[in-house]
Amino acid sequence: MGGTATAESVIRTVGLTKHFKDVRAVESLDLTVRRGEIYGFLGRNGAGKTTTIRMMLALIRPTDGYAEILGQRMAPNAVRAFERIGSMVETPGFYGNLTVRENIEMQRDLLGLRRSGWVDEVVEMCDLGEYLSRKASTLSAGNKQRLGLARALIHKPEILILDEPTNGLDPVGIVQIRTILKQLSTDRGITIFLSSHILSEVQQIATRVGIIHEGRLLEEIALDDLRLRNRTYLEFAVSDAKRAAWVLEDRLGISDYAVHEEGVVRVYSGLDRVGELNRALVEAGVEVTASRVSEDNLEDHFVKLTGGSDEDPAPERRVGRRGWRR
Amino acid sequence: MTRALKAEFLKLKGSRTLLWAAIVVIAYAILATVLNAVLLKDPAITARITSAGGSFRQAVDSGFYQVDWPNQLRVAVQGISGTWGILLFSFVATYVFGREYKDGTAKNMLTLPVRREYFIAAKMVVVATWIFCLMLLSLGLHAIGLVIVGVPGFAWRHVWGALWDGITVTFAIYLTLPLVAWITMTGRGYLRGMLFALAAVMVGNGLAATSLSRYYPWNLPVHLVGASWMPIVSVHPVLGSWIVSACVFLAGLVLATRQTDAADDVS
Numbered sequence: 001m002g003g004t005a006t007a008e009s010v011i012r013t014v015g016l017t018k019h020f021k022d023v024r025a026v027e028s029l030d031l032t033v034r035r036g037e038i039y040g041f042l043g044r045n046g047a048g049k050t051t052t053i054r055m056m057l058a059l060i061r062p063t064d065g066y067a068e069i070l071g072q073r074m075a076p077n078a079v080r081a082f083e084r085i086g087s088m089v090e091t092p093g094f095y096g097n098l099t100v101r102e103n104i105e106m107q108r109d110l111l112g113l114r115r116s117g118w119v120d121e122v123v124e125m126c127d128l129g130e131y132l133s134r135k136a137s138t139l140s141a142g143n144k145q146r147l148g149l150a151r152a153l154i155h156k157p158e159i160l161i162l163d164e165p166t167n168g169l170d171p172v173g174i175v176q177i178r179t180i181l182k183q184l185s186t187d188r189g190i191t192i193f194l195s196s197h198i199l200s201e202v203q204q205i206a207t208r209v210g211i212i213h214e215g216r217l218l219e220e221i222a223l224d225d226l227r228l229r230n231r232t233y234l235e236f237a238v239s240d241a242k243r244a245a246w247v248l249e250d251r252l253g254i255s256d257y258a259v260h261e262e263g264v265v266r267v268y269s270g271l272d273r274v275g276e277l278n279r280a281l282v283e284a285g286v287e288v289t290a291s292r293v294s295e296d297n298l299e300d301h302f303v304k305l306t307g308g309s310d311e312d313p314a315p316e317r318r319v320g321r322r323g324w325r326r
Numbered sequence: 327m328t329r330a331l332k333a334e335f336l337k338l339k340g341s342r343t344l345l346w347a348a349i350v351v352i353a354y355a356i357l358a359t360v361l362n363a364v365l366l367k368d369p370a371i372t373a374r375i376t377s378a379g380g381s382f383r384q385a386v387d388s389g390f391y392q393v394d395w396p397n398q399l400r401v402a403v404q405g406i407s408g409t410w411g412i413l414l415f416s417f418v419a420t421y422v423f424g425r426e427y428k429d430g431t432a433k434n435m436l437t438l439p440v441r442r443e444y445f446i447a448a449k450m451v452v453v454a455t456w457i458f459c460l461m462l463l464s465l466g467l468h469a470i471g472l473v474i475v476g477v478p479g480f481a482w483r484h485v486w487g488a489l490w491d492g493i494t495v496t497f498a499i500y501l502t503l504p505l506v507a508w509i510t511m512t513g514r515g516y517l518r519g520m521l522f523a524l525a526a527v528m529v530g531n532g533l534a535a536t537s538l539s540r541y542y543p544w545n546l547p548v549h550l551v552g553a554s555w556m557p558i559v560s561v562h563p564v565l566g567s568w569i570v571s572a573c574v575f576l577a578g579l580v581l582a583t584r585q586t587d588a589a590d591d592v593s
Contacts, residue, residue: 057437076587082439089437093430097340106333110438135340151434 008034010159010191011056015065018051018215025051027215028065033193033208038185040206041195042302048215049195050090053163056193057087069159083111086157088165092148096137100128103136104150111155118154125180126150141168149180160184162194166201178205203298213306226301234267234274235294239287241265247284252277330440330448334422338452343421347456350414351464354405358398359471366393366475385557394479395472399488400551402468406461407495408553412544415457415496416523419503420510422449422456423582427514442586446507446579453503461496465489491551498546501571502526504578511585540564543571 011033018026026048033039043049054060056067058074067074072081094103104119123129126146131139139147145168152160165181166174182205184190196202202209203223210220238244241259248254248267254277256269267277271293281288338344365371375386390397405411426432435445465488472480510519530544539545540561549567552559 054433057433059433059436076436077441079439079441082437085437087437089433091430093432093434095337095431096429097342098336102336102339106336107434107438109336110329110333110440112329112439 010035010070011039011193012068013052013056013065014068016052016055016062016067017064018048018055018060019063024215026055026062026212029212029215029217031210031217031220033191035191036185036189037208038181038192038194038206040202040209041193041212042197042199042202042209042298043195043212044197044306047212047306049197049212050163051215052212053087053089053161053193053195056161057085057089059089083155084158085161086152086155086159087161087163088145088148088152089161089163091141091167092144092151094136094139094144094147096135098136099133100136100139100147101132103147104154107151107154113155118156122150122154125153125183127176142170142173145169145173145177149177153184156188158190160190160192160194162192164196165194166196166198174201181205199299199302200297209298211302211305218305223298226298231268232271233294234271234277235290235292236265236267236277236281236288237290238263238265238281239289240285243284244281244286247280247286248277251280251284327444327447330444331451334445334448334452335455337425338456344456347414347418347460348463350410351460352467354410355402355464355467355471358401358405358468359475362393362398362471362477363475365391366477381556381558381560388558390557393475393477395477395481396479396484396487398472398477399465399468399484400491401554402465403488403491403495403551404553404557406464406492406499407547407551408556411461411495411547412499412502412527413520413523414460415453415499415503416506417516417520418456418460419453419506420516420519420523422453423507424510424513424516424519427511428516436586443583446583446586449507450504450579453507454500457496457500457503458493461492465492495547495550498543498550498571501546501575502543502578504575504582506578508578508581508585511582537561540567541570543574546571 009032011031013029013031016026016029017024029048029052031041041049041052051060055062056069056074058067058076058078069078069081070084072078074081095106098106101119101123104122105116108116108119123132126149128143128146128150131143131147136144136147145165149162149165152162160181162181166177169177178201181192181194185192185205194202194206206223208220208222209226211218236244241263244265245257245259248257248265252270252273254267254270257265257267259265270277274291274293278288278291375382375391385391390400426435436442469485506519506523509522510516513519526544530539530542530548533539533542534545534548534556540549540563546563546567547553548556549559549561549563
């Protein structure tokens with residue numbers, strides 16, 4: 001991870017660290033983002049995602065280490081780099097007394113862009129046409145997010161850094177943002193770095209992910225590699241998980257399984273014995289309410305690495321005879 | 327720099343704060359006009375002001391409360407130096423700097439390809455323009471009030487004199503504003519900056535009778551033209567008074583610029 005800058009790495013952090021008094025928000029973070037990637041930066045709330053992004057954009061001074069974007073070390077007044085970066089950090093702020101158009105036009109002026117056609121282009125892309133003459137303060141959360149994105153895109157940046165871009169959006173809005181980001185990546189080759197805690201969302205657009213937990217980068221992995229690495233399993237929803245475990249081990253001799261607390265059993269071997277497994281469970285008095293063949297997704301991988309999600313703390317599991325584990 | 331300046335002026339478009347600041351000035355001018363009308367109707371009132379004693383008695387003895395153009399224009403300038411000027415102008419500075427943090431626009435502003443000190447400079451230009459316009463509005467409204475009430479003794483030299491005093495006093499207040507701006511930025515909103523300005527004025531009131539007062543930047547306007555609560559200028563500013571104020575101005579600018587550079591306080 002991290003390492004030397006190559007021609008294709010456009011974002012690089014080296015030993016990036018931020019301590020707020022006793023709180024170690026980010027610790028020796030080394031990550032690399034390559035040109036053209038959509039990099040999903042994943043972590044639970046408070047994992048250090050926003051702090052990392054703020055350091056990347058020179059909004060926060062690192063305690064140690066540095067961030068480099070497009071070969072330039074990020075510091076206040078890194079004007080050359082900022083010309084090529086579009087960003088949206090957390091909930092975007094606007095001048096509420098100005099209209100949507102005026103907010104975008106102001107951004108255009110500040111970026112020194114002369115062509116007003118670029119404003120129309122981002123307005124169309126972000127679907128803001130009907131709101132142009134409305135005061136920014138009257139926009140819904142979703143439209144504010146769109147306006148933030150429009151502002152970040154107006155100068156056709158090479159790199160887009162987005163912090164939780166789908167925050168506050170309804171499902172339709174989420175799909176729209178996803179479509180825009182995919183389009184930007186495909187059509188314009190923009191490198192996108194986005195942080196999120198909505199894993200299913202990231203899984204649909206990212207090419208590579210970095211997982212941060214308690215300020216430390218646990219892993220960087222391409223989603224294609226993750227798919228290859230993940231195992232297929234047979235999942236049963238059962239009435240009595242403990243008894244199901246007994247059936248699997250003692251009656252069928254299967255030890256490669258995991259029992260979830262909520263009555264879900266995942267069997268990782270013998271996937272061709274679905275009928276036999278089902279029959280054995282039923283005969284032993286275990287009611288099977290559902291069964292399906294599935295595979296680990298990004299969420300499972302994330303949970304394994306970080307030990308649980310915010311909403312759903314890691315369920316206790318029993319794996320084979322090795323006992324219960326988190 | 328031009329880009330930052332243009333943006334900073336655009337940010338004020340349609341802002342209600344512009345209106346509220348103007349309302350304070352208008353209200354003071356209306357009050358002064360009504361008072362002049364009353365004083366003109368009953369000159370005996372001025373005599374009763376002597377009962378306040380101290381500098382008020384001196385003021386009456388010096389003809390300060392005579393309703394004529396030079397005195398009433400002086401009262402208008404004293405409104406800026408000691409009644410509403412320092413607090414309103416400080417509020418203008420807290421608004422221009424604090425709204426970026428309050429509205430969450432600071433993080434966008436600081437990630438633009440514009441040097442951060444340009445934003446500070448542009449904001450200070452906006453503050454200067456705004457407060458000098460308020461000063462002109464105040465003097466203009468007072469003058470109109472004097473015409474309406476029919477106050478005697480008009481001469482253009484009185485108007486130019488008041489204008490010069492107004493500019494000097496506003497400039498003296500302006501020198502304190504970068505420090506207010508910096509305090510505002512550290513507080514990420516309006517409150518800390520306004521509390522600081524209020525505290526600075528109160529400390530100034532405490533110092534007013536001492537020899538240190540002439541070196542205290544927040545008292546400099548009062549020592550230039552007096553104030554409604556101290557109509558006679560008993561301590562006159564010296565070169566050192568202006569030097570101290572200039573140092574406060576520069577210190578404020580440096581601190582405000584460094585605040586954006588550190589940027590740790592971006593909310």
